[in-house]
Amino acid sequence: MPHILLFTLTIAAISTVCIAPVALALAAWSWRAGTKGLVVDAIAALPLVLPPTAVGFVMLEILSRRSPVGALLQRMGVEILFTPKAVVLACGVMSFPLMFTAFRVAIETSDRRYFDVARTLGASPVRAFLRVTLPLAWRGLLSGLLLAFCRALGEFGATILIAGNIPGRTQTLALAIYDRVQNGSDHEAAILVLYVVAMAWALVAISSVLIAQQRRRFAA
Amino acid sequence: MIEIDVRLPLAPFTLQVRCSLSANVTALVGRSGSGKTSLVESIAGLRRAQGRIAIDDVTLLDSDRGIDLPPERRSIGYVPQDAALFPHFRVAENVRFGGSDQQRFDSLVAALELESLLNRAPASLSGGERQRVALARALMTQPRLLLLDEPLASIDQPLRERILLYLRRVRDLGIPMIYVTHQPFEALALSSWCVVLRDGGVAAEGASRAVLADAEVAGSVENVFEVSQPQHDPILGITRVTTSDGLALVLPYDQVAEARFPLVVRISADDVVIFGARPTSISSRNVFEGTVTSLRISEGIVDLTVSAPAPLTVRITRAAAEDLGIADGSRVWLALRSRAFRIVG
Numbered sequence: 001m002p003h004i005l006l007f008t009l010t011i012a013a014i015s016t017v018c019i020a021p022v023a024l025a026l027a028a029w030s031w032r033a034g035t036k037g038l039v040v041d042a043i044a045a046l047p048l049v050l051p052p053t054a055v056g057f058v059m060l061e062i063l064s065r066r067s068p069v070g071a072l073l074q075r076m077g078v079e080i081l082f083t084p085k086a087v088v089l090a091c092g093v094m095s096f097p098l099m100f101t102a103f104r105v106a107i108e109t110s111d112r113r114y115f116d117v118a119r120t121l122g123a124s125p126v127r128a129f130l131r132v133t134l135p136l137a138w139r140g141l142l143s144g145l146l147l148a149f150c151r152a153l154g155e156f157g158a159t160i161l162i163a164g165n166i167p168g169r170t171q172t173l174a175l176a177i178y179d180r181v182q183n184g185s186d187h188e189a190a191i192l193v194l195y196v197v198a199m200a201w202a203l204v205a206i207s208s209v210l211i212a213q214q215r216r217r218f219a220a
Numbered sequence: 221m222i223e224i225d226v227r228l229p230l231a232p233f234t235l236q237v238r239c240s241l242s243a244n245v246t247a248l249v250g251r252s253g254s255g256k257t258s259l260v261e262s263i264a265g266l267r268r269a270q271g272r273i274a275i276d277d278v279t280l281l282d283s284d285r286g287i288d289l290p291p292e293r294r295s296i297g298y299v300p301q302d303a304a305l306f307p308h309f310r311v312a313e314n315v316r317f318g319g320s321d322q323q324r325f326d327s328l329v330a331a332l333e334l335e336s337l338l339n340r341a342p343a344s345l346s347g348g349e350r351q352r353v354a355l356a357r358a359l360m361t362q363p364r365l366l367l368l369d370e371p372l373a374s375i376d377q378p379l380r381e382r383i384l385l386y387l388r389r390v391r392d393l394g395i396p397m398i399y400v401t402h403q404p405f406e407a408l409a410l411s412s413w414c415v416v417l418r419d420g421g422v423a424a425e426g427a428s429r430a431v432l433a434d435a436e437v438a439g440s441v442e443n444v445f446e447v448s449q450p451q452h453d454p455i456l457g458i459t460r461v462t463t464s465d466g467l468a469l470v471l472p473y474d475q476v477a478e479a480r481f482p483l484v485v486r487i488s489a490d491d492v493v494i495f496g497a498r499p500t501s502i503s504s505r506n507v508f509e510g511t512v513t514s515l516r517i518s519e520g521i522v523d524l525t526v527s528a529p530a531p532l533t534v535r536i537t538r539a540a541a542e543d544l545g546i547a548d549g550s551r552v553w554l555a556l557r558s559r560a561f562r563i564v565g
Contacts, residue, residue, distance in 0.1 A: 114306055116266045118306070119290065120266070123292055131317075132306055
């Protein structure tokens with residue numbers, strides 16, 4: 001069981017790290033674009049409102065050998081479906097809306113005047129964003145990362161469609177719990193659930209400590 | 221020379237301002253909601269106005285030619301009303317955000333007395349300290365124009381007094397400054413030129429003393445003096461000072477004993493008493509002989525300008541003016557009660 005835990009944590013971490021720069025860039029662009037950004041907001045939020053199995057089905061179709069994308073990947077020798085890469089992809093796609101929305105809200109609610117004043121002091125929009133807006137929005141950004149990470153830990157629907165449930169290869173904690181319940185191993189399922197609860201609690205506790213430290217630093 | 225010709229649609233009206241400013245300090249005066257902040261934000265490039273803005277031979281905005289420099293390329297120092305110090309940086313980092321020139325940093329820290337604040341977090345500073353840090357930060361960019369949006373708003377005495385002192389030091393650096401305020405006496409204390417905004421348009425423009433002598437524009441009529449060379453006499457309870465116009469004034473010692481000079485003081489035109497002949501026995505320590513140089517009558521109120529020889533504004537009733545036989549060129553004596561003076565800062 002420890003290897004399932006390690007595998008799940010690794011997959012969730014990789015998918016979170018992979019989507020974070022994209023979510024941040026899109027959220028920043030959408031913030032600066034004003035009303036034009038609403039279109040991006042709506043598209044980015046789509047996986048959140050669709051059933052995970054529907055999203056999994058769309059990904060399955062796109063990555064299958066019948067589709068141009070799948071065919072191209074095959075010619076390049078890249079295999080994704082039913083591999084750990086598929087688990088990362090499913091987790092990334094399904095947790096992206098949560099991260100994007102949290103980033104968008106964090107940036108939107110940071111006081112824009114600081115960004116404006118930074119620009120009057122000679123900072124380019126990118127420098128003003130990185131040095132002023134981003135550090136001020138960090139609590140929201142951190143909760144976005146944690147939300148996305150936790151969502152990735154629990155991802156099930158899309159994963160089972162494009163990665164299957166292969167023990168030792170693509171089986172994550174969520175899939176393993178399902179597997180144990182199906183097999184009547186309720187005791188093992190309960191232990192896995194405890195793992196998930198412990199991980200989620202630890203993450204929330206770490207973020208609370210970090211936020212409290214930062215609050216004290218600003219007030220000092 | 222700062223040339224401004226801008227249009228900016230706002231919710232209640234369209235801001236439409238056209239003026240040419242050549243004074244070292246220009247006051248932008250108007251009530252809340254008259255468009256003052258929107259105008260300075262347009263000059264700073266933070267609002268997308270239409271029209272033309274140029275400083276000397278540098279065009280910042282010219283809609284016809286498709287020029288609209290972003291804020292970072294305008295070289296305009298902007299100090300918003302609440303200072304907007306970056307809360308995640310210490311004071312030193314805030315100041316250095318404007319530039320890395322160590323010599324300039326050292327001289328600004330010394331001029332604005334920031335040494336003891338450099339390691340402090342912005343959240344721990346008082347309103348006046350924040351304004352000084354924001355001022356230093358804006359000056360680090362070596363701006364071609366400094367925009368100050370109500371720097372004294374929400375600051376009480378004696379902090380107000382200190383900030384005004386620092387602002388006068390900045391004025392003496394020779395950087396052109398646009399100073400936004402809704403208090404006419406603040407405008408008189410710092411500026412030589414004044415633009416009055418009302419509902420997004422220019423309601424009046426001219427020399428500050430002339431424009432703000434109009435009660436309709438200023439709301440009230442005040443005499444404002446920058447005073448220095450204090451000679452305290454605690455036993456008699458007075459402090460003798462000299463105004464920048466060379467007038468010798470007597471102020472109450474208890475009110476200015478702790479003040480830092482040069483100091484700006486004001487007295488309302490309503491608090492100046494006028495005599496048709498030299499008063500022989502009077503409690504007021506400030507009695508001046510002068511000549512009426514202008515006289516304006518409006519609904520029973522007479523506003524006089526008296527050259528004593530510094531210009532003083534007096535407001536009396538029409539009945540008093542007729543009793544005293546006051547006309548242009550009349551010889552009069554003015555008495556200014558020491559305790560009627562208020563410290564501006």
